[in-house]
Amino acid sequence: EIVLTQSPATLSLSPGERATLSCRASQSVSSYLAWYQQKPGQAPRLLIYDASNRATGIPARFSGSGSGTDFTLTISSLEPEDFAVYYCQQRSNWLFTFGPGTKVDIK
Amino acid sequence: QLQLQESGPGLVKPSETLSLTCTVSGGSISSSSYYWGWIRQPPGKGLEWIGSIYYSGSTYYNPSLKSRVTISVDTSKNQFSLKLSSVTAADTAVYYCARLYVTVTHWGQGTLVTVSS
Numbered sequence: 001e002i003v004l005t006q007s008p009a010t011l012s013l014s015p016g017e018r019a020t021l022s023c024r025a026s027q028s029v030s031s032y033l034a035w036y037q038q039k040p041g042q043a044p045r046l047l048i049y050d051a052s053n054r055a056t057g058i059p060a061r062f063s064g065s066g067s068g069t070d071f072t073l074t075i076s077s078l079e080p081e082d083f084a085v086y087y088c089q090q091r092s093n094w095l096f097t098f099g100p101g102t103k104v105d106i107k
Numbered sequence: 108q109l110q111l112q113e114s115g116p117g118l119v120k121p122s123e124t125l126s127l128t129c130t131v132s133g134g135s136i137s138s139s140s141y142y143w144g145w146i147r148q149p150p151g152k153g154l155e156w157i158g159s160i161y162y163s164g165s166t167y168y169n170p171s172l173k174s175r176v177t178i179s180v181d182t183s184k185n186q187f188s189l190k191l192s193s194v195t196a197a198d199t200a201v202y203y204c205a206r207l208y209v210t211v212t213h214w215g216q217g218t219l220v221t222v223s224s
Contacts, residue, residue: 034210043214094167096156
């Protein structure tokens with residue numbers, strides 16, 4: 001089973017600042033990594049698939065990069081609606097795992 | 108557009124079996140390429156994939172839950188279902204049904220299931 005770790009656990013930033021979130025896999029997942037945003041009381045929303053492709057309707061301030069075992073989600077300039085929890089996810093041999101999440105909160 | 112809706116009891120007693128159904132609308136559960144599955148989230152915690160099923164009945168389960176989980180599909184009703192046996196308080200969570208490929212493409216709104224006597 002591939003284990004995903006995310007860092008930091010919490011990121012305290014102000015609107016307008018840049019956010020950099022990390023996801024590391026216990027073994028290579030090639031580019032098959034996705035990022036989700038979850039707000040309280042809501043289901044997660046897909047932001048990025050295949051490591052670097054924005055999902056439909058996702059603003060350009062969200063970008064993903066990486067391959068193999070190390071991945072990054074960058075939010076170039078935080079908007080008030082971006083304060084949320086972010087999860088990475090991989091699928092290997094049809095088994096899915098999620099990272100523990102990074103909470104981006106207002107400083 | 109594709110919509111998924113969970114249904115089932117919100118309260119289950121310890122040692123009993125949790126049963127949920129997901130009804131798919133706006134698309135066919137028999138669509139090729141996609142799996143249908145369940146993901147849960149304990150209060151205040153992260154996401155855990157439970158398992159997935161193809162319309163043909165092929166299944167994949169989380170190894171940590173495999174001994175207690177059964178996922179089935181009813182293509183005539185455009186539904187799929189989850190059964191989780193021998194539940195404990197640790198199984199209290201919001202349960203989401205979902206459509207899966209390499210990513211989770213669509214989510215239900217989620218339903219809270221509490222395990223308590």
